[in-house]
Amino acid sequence: APARGRPEYLYDGVAVALENVSHEHPLVIVIEDLQWADQATLGLLRFLVRVVEHGRILFVFSYRSDDLRRGHPLRAWIPELDRSPRVSRRDLTRLTKRQVRQLVGEILGTTPQTHDVDVVFERTDGVPFLIEELVDFDGYENSDCFPDTLREILLARYDTLSEPTQRILRLIAAGGSRVEHSLLAAVYEGDGDDIDRAAREAVLGSVLVIDDTSYAFRHALVRDAIHEELLPGERVRYHSQYARALEAGFGTACIPATEISYHWMAAHDMRFAFASSLTAMAQAHKAFAYDTASRMGERALELWDQVPDAEAVAGRSRVALLADTAHDLRNAGESDRAISLVDEALAGSPPEDVERLARLMRDKASYLANVGRTGSVELLRRALAVLQGERPSVLRATVLGELSARLMLDARFDESVEIADEAFAEAREVGSRARMSVAANIRGMSLITRGEIDRGLADLAEAGELAVGDDSARLRYFVNMSDAMNILGRFDDAVRIAQEGVEGARSRGVERTSGAMLMSNTIEPLFALGDWRRADELLDRALELDPPIGFSAHLQRLKLWSTLWGGDVVAAESLLRGWRAPLSLQLQIDAQSRLGLARVAGEIALERGNLLEAWSEVRGVLSADHRPLPAYDLPLLAVAARTIARATVDDIPIAAADGSTDRAHLESKLRDVLGRSADWPTADAYLAVFDAELGGASHTGNDPALWEAA
Known part of the structure; x- marks a missing residue:
């Protein structure tokens, strides 16, 4: 037996026992929360890591770096571990917003709303434990609500502090998760030394951290929990003091109307809260901070009925505020919420205000398209009917241009060109270069996709010249010109133009909408140029933005392609299953999405060996109502040809829409569609692939010469 007082004997015995067991089977020893370990435990682990060399043993230790206060025994061991060549260290960072979305979705068992993810x-x-605890609680969207178990954990350190420090922490919590020292000094009614003493104790107690000239809580939820401890009188008094101090310019170089609005709300002074919310909305809109602008607009709308002279204070009607807030929501990528507001605005608009009605219909048509819902074309036609008989206007030119764009996306190119001509003429009559640019832009893309490439490129070039000086028109030019370059096979030009547009979208605060579309227009030609690493990095970054489906559909298709081409068919199929429902919305209004998804879904089904499913995905190209779209028809036809060849090899009957299962008949019908795209710039390449897929005496793609030619 080991001698009393000699722990090394015990340590050595444990080491020998573990090594002996590990000779029979490997051991993985996991010890979590090392920050709570006592000296004896740390001594044993330190010994084992140092001396155990011959066993098949993996030690996995975890600890919370936030809990290692000054003098903690683990602090002395960590540098020793870092120096050891046998030790690997992995820092677990907090989750990104995209990872939070994934975790919340797993917990809820459904796709979470963007707003809910933002709140969590x-x-x-991004702390996983806090996410799980909060999402399991129904009131997680309310910053003053917690499950009791989580509240106790969050307040554990706060409860150990002295009462004067707790009082100052409650004052800091009223200021937010981070408070400048100068602002805190302005609102605190006592001695400045009190702040220093309280801050030092709170820092040592791992409740606060010092960030240059400000105080910040270690976790936002700790701040929320401490804020909940405020008595009613403290809440009103503290928040009123912060609002007045901020209005006086303490703690910041500019007056932050958003924070002032929050403090007046928390102090229950609705008139001041309403006025400051509107000021904050205007500031944020001017700075292209549309998410903030929309939140301030929604706050003002909530307060409207509590302010007797709201319209006079706002300087606009409630309908106008609804419309302005909806527009900011759309730019922030929240078109679903924008639709709700614009519906309320439409319901409250007098029928004699035809301009307002037409504008709201135009807005709703745009928001519907952004979330992949039908009805845009009908709304735009109603808006034109409302404006019938009115004098020429920028508004009418805008409605015509948007109608042309919707028709173009549905591959109704003849109608689109006709309406775009009318939009251009109207815009020219009222002197709007920006609307002339949009009309020429849409007309150019429609002309290109129906085969009049030179005319279309000339229109796009004119659109770019007319867009100078108007950021919105210029972004639309970048979107369509980069897309044109990509589908025409001019990939370097496509990347260059799209990248310029991405920077413009980012600077205007529309990265989640126009920016996401321009990123997809950068990614696809990067794949075509073989720059897979760069394309994948940009693709993941774009998906991280979580754009609305109208702007993310193409990104999701590209992710499916990237995953499939990377060889992970199972992952590609899983992604397709998860994205199928939202993507199906976009299919109703966008021909490119219909054909693009059919192609990648068909490829995935082929790789999984499901030929009937693959044919079901691709056979739409033979449907009677199919409208030609060469850039997307050609690659889809190649997949359809491969499906027929594989079905022939496996002797699996597949049928056209007319019920015919004759392979020669199916091939003939595919070649008819192929012939309608014969003049497209990339047609020769796809024709060669098509011939190779169905080559050989058995029409099963077994002719090496055809594949060599392809």
């Missing part, structure tokens, strides 16, 4: 991400700082 902001309140938990």
Whole structure:
């Protein structure tokens, strides 16, 4: 037996026992929360890591770096571990917003709303434990609501502090997760030394951290929990003091109307809260901070009925505020919420205000398209009917241009060109270069996709010249010109133009909408140029933005392609299953999405060996109502040809829409569609692939010469 007082004997015995067991089978020893380990435990682990060399043993230790206060025994061991060549260290960072979305979805068992993800991400700082605890609680969207178990954990350190420090922490919590020292000093009614003493104790107690000239809580949820401890009188008094101090310019170089609005709301002074919310909305809109602008607009709308002279204070009607807020929501990528507001605005608009009605219909048509819902074309036609008999206007030119764009996306190119001509003429009559640019832009893309490439490129070039000086028109030019370059096979030009547009979208605060579309227009030609690493990095970054489906559909298709081409068929199929429902919305209004999804879904089904499913995906190209779209028809036809060849090899009957299962008949019908795209710039390449897929005496793609030619 080991001698009393000699722990090394015990340590050595444990080491020998573990090594002996590991000779029979490998051992993985996991010890979590090392920050709570006592000296004896740390001594044993330190010994084992140092001396155990011959056993098949993996030690996995975890600890919370936030809990290692000054003098903690683990602090002395960590540098020793870092120096050891036998030790690997892995820092677990907090979750990104995209990872939070994934975790919340797993917990809820359904796709979470973007707003809910934003709330959880902001309140938990991406800490998985806090996310799980909060999402399981029904009131997680309310910053003053917690499950009791989580509240106790969050307040554990706060409860150990002295009462004067707790009082100052409650004052800091009223200021937010981060408070400048100068602002805190302005609102605190006591001695400045009190702040220093309280801050030092709170820092040592791992409740606060010092960030240059400000105080910040270690976790946003700790701040929320402490804020909940405020008594009613403290809440009103503290928030009123912060609002007045911020209005006086303490703690910041500019007056932050958003924070002032929050403090007046928390102090229950609705008139001041309403006025400051409107000021904050205007500031944020001017700075292209559309998410903030929309939140301030929604706050003002909530307060409207509580302010007797709201219209006078706002300087506009409630309908106008609804429309302005909806527009900011759309730019922030929240078109679903924008639709709700614009519906309310339409319901409250007098029928004699035809301009307002037409504008709201135009807005709703745009928001519907952004989320992949039908009805845009009908709304735009109604808006034109409302404006019938009115004098020429920028509004009418805008409605015509948007109608042309919707028709173009549905591959109704003749109608699109006709309406775009009318939009251009109207815009020219009222002197709007921006609307002339949009009309020429849409007309150019429609002309290109129906085969009049030179005319279309000339229109696009004119659109670019007319767009100078108007950011919105210029972004639309970048979107369509880069797309044109890509589908025409001019990939370097496509990347260059799209990248310029991405920078413009980012600077205007529309990265989640126009920016996401321009990123997809950068990614696809990068794949075509063979720059897979760069394309994949940009693709993941774009998906991280979580754009609305109208702007993310192409990104999702590209992710499916990237995953499939990377060899992970199972993952590609899983992604397709998860994305199928939202993508199906976009299919109703966008021919490119219909054909693009059919192609990649068909490829995935082929790789999984499901030929009937693959044919079901691709056979739409033979449907009677199919409208030619060469850039997307050609690659889809190649997949359809491969499906027929594989079905022939496996002797699996597949049928056309007319019920015919004759392979020669199916091939003939595919070649008819192929012939309608024969003049497209990339047609020769796809024709060669098509011939190779169905080559050989058995029409099963077994002619090496044809594949060599392809």
